[in-house]
Amino acid sequence: MFRMAKGSFSTELVRSSAELILLSVLTVRPMYGYEILVSLVDRGDGQFQFKQGTLYPLLYRLEREGWISAAWEVPEKGKKRKVYSLTKDGRAVQKARASEWLRFTKSVNSILNECRHEQQ
């Protein structure tokens, strides 16, 4: 499951955003499994980390949806790796979901701020 740093987000919150998070990471560049895990830790300020048991099913599900595609690549240095990249559909979904997420968080923030002001 999801491993979280102490005091960070709930499992449900991370799970609901897992697809968006993975799609967003892959907008940067195509990555292989371990690279994605490292990227999530780095870019998420270490607030959450995926375990392999979560990452692979999620990657396969996104591939099934046609949002990412996988291909084996042999780097100049090192062993061959299965690299995932966003498809055109995936890019569109990421854009739509990111926009939805920003609207959602903006709305939640607005409610939280309003309530806090009224309490004071």
Place this chain on the structure above:
Amino acid sequence: MSSNSILKRTEEFFDRLEAALGRPSPQNRDVVAEVRADFHAQVDALQEGGMAEDEAVEQVLAEFGEPEALAAGMKRVLPPLSSGPLAVIRYVLAGGAILWTLALMWTFRAWDYGLSPGLFFALLFHLPVILVLWPKLIWRKNWLFGVVPAAVLVGAAIVLNVAGTSQTSMEIVVAEDGSLAPSPDVELAEVDDGVRWQLMVLIGALGVAVVILFGMMQQRRQRLVVLVAVLVPLLIVEGAFQWEESVFRAHVERVKRLMADPERKLPARGTFREMGITASDRDGGGHVRLSEDGRDFGMFWSRPLSPSASLHYSSQDGRYSAND
């Protein structure tokens, strides 16, 4: 820990993962190869950070968790029976089902004049089977891929096809009465009430199955492609027979005009060419027969698109019909 011991621990993990994924297949081998590549990349990264190899392997093994749990999570989203020889078998079976369905659609359409319930029934009946057979189309883990549902589905398909074939034989006997006049059509409304209800239930169930299967398709693009792949043959078959029927109607209109012409004396019976409808008998199989008083006529045309079926027209009731 010795390097042999590390190797043994690592191989044990991948052996268990491979076993937990199930039957060896290119798809499962690919999954194991991917996990193996990531495993080693992670170990290498830890070693580059200064960790000893045995510690690094231990840490990565701990992070990967139990291979059985890892495999269980993957199996929930991996398409079943969709790689290697099994995929080829599924493509072949789906292709065969498609050809069989097209043949049935063509035949059933030829047996009817105008929109044919048989055409839609042939499509509706076989579509769920084709959708399930085609690899990587419907591959959410679902009950359809259990042994029992699959056996029931295939069994039902065979039984209904056999039943349909025997029904066809009966209709051929009816059609072989030798008359040029239209033979009575077997309409759904004329079918025995019990059978009609069974058919209605079956059609309803098939319709629901198709809707569910469309919902189970993974990609919106796949839904669109399937929809187009269903509609295009449907329109081609329907369009071809509609065109053929329009030609027949034109022939009928020509006979009507000839009969209305007092200058023309038509023979009591004859081919289209003999009646002056067409310039030659190239399209063959077309006959006209006048009634004894010469006021009415019947027409028979062996369908060019399906010579085993024929079109009929009777001026007595102005009715067009088709027979097999």
